[in-house]
Amino acid sequence: MAYFDRLDDHRFAASQExxxxxxxxxxxIAPALGLLVHEVERDRDGRGRQGLAVSRLSYDILGTVPVEQVEVSVSVARPGRTVELVEARLRHGGRDVVRLHAWLLHPGETKQVAGTRLAPMPPVSALEPWDPAIWPGGFVRSVDVLRDQEEPGRARFWVRSRTTLLGDEPVSDLARFTALLDIANGMTVRESPTEVAFPNVDLTAHFFEQPRGEWVGFDTTVSFGTTGLGLTSSVIHDQGGPVGTLAQALTVRPL
Structure with a gap:
């Protein structure tokens, strides 16, 4: 089972997953964000720019999309020899649903200066399985979650998917990783989603390492303000350690 199946060069059929x-x-929207990264990488490689690494992914989520066919387009907004800005769009029914701006940077050898003060995650083996039953739908049912919650709105958790991103087509670790990032906003809720709605209108991820492996680690804090605004902030990890940060702007709406 896959989240999407390719229909042609630009169109994809979404499954109930x-x-x-x-x-x-x-x-x-989480799997679609991974699909956009896959298409950005495919466009990059098709242009002979395989050496460029993804440094930042900034998504604007412009609306909801039914479980139907979608279309993806990719263009280079800012070409360059060592730095590129690429734009990708997810469309349904003639309208943009998600717009992605991705910075691609030429990598170099920096092992001699590498380091971070971001705290490591507990290993996968140290956390207990958690069933995110507060959320309906095929996507949440398609993932394994291991969680250590300190309090509502504050937790560390590991997530992996049992479903492939794109049927019969290999995808990178980065695309698989990115297809899980949007789950952060629902894994340690401050309030029950039956009492307060708090969807995110964007998602921005910055990377200082390229992620590897099937597990995505989140060290996440959810904050609600006094005027209907919110923020979900995460340090994101692979099993080797922290690889970047994630932020999601929320619209907070008591029901």
């Missing part, structure tokens, strides 16, 4: 979480008739 992408459904949820606020509405099971709509796509959980």
């Amino acid at each position: 992408v459904s949820g979480a606020w509405n099971t008739e709509e796509q959980h």
Whole structure:
């Protein structure tokens, strides 16, 4: 089973594995964010730019999308020999649903100065399985979650998917990793989603390492303000350690 199947060079059919979480008739946007990264990488490689590494992914989520066909387009917004800005768009029914701006940078050898003060995650083996039953839909049912929650809105957790991103087509670790990032906003809720809605309108990830492996680690804090705004902030990890940060802007709406 896959989240998407390719129909042609630009069109993809979504499966029920992408459904949820606020509405099971709509796509959980997480797999689509990974699909956009896959298409950015495919465009990069097709242009002979395989050496460029993804440094930042900034998504604007412009609306909801049903569990139906979508179309993806990729263009170079800022060409360069060592730095590129690439734009990708996910469309449904003639309208943009998600816009991605990705910075691609030429890598270099910096082992002699590498380091971070970001705290490591507990290993996968140290956390207990958790069932995110508060969320409906196929996407949440397609993942394994291991969680250590300190309090509502503050937790560390590991997530992996049992579903492939794209049927019969290999994808990179980065695309698989990115297809799970949007789950952060629902894994340590401050309030029940039956009492307060808090969807995110964007997602921005910065990387200082390229992630590897099937598990994505999140060290996550959810904050609600006093005027209907919120923020989900995460340090993101692979099993080798922290690889970057993640932020999601929330619209907080008591029901």
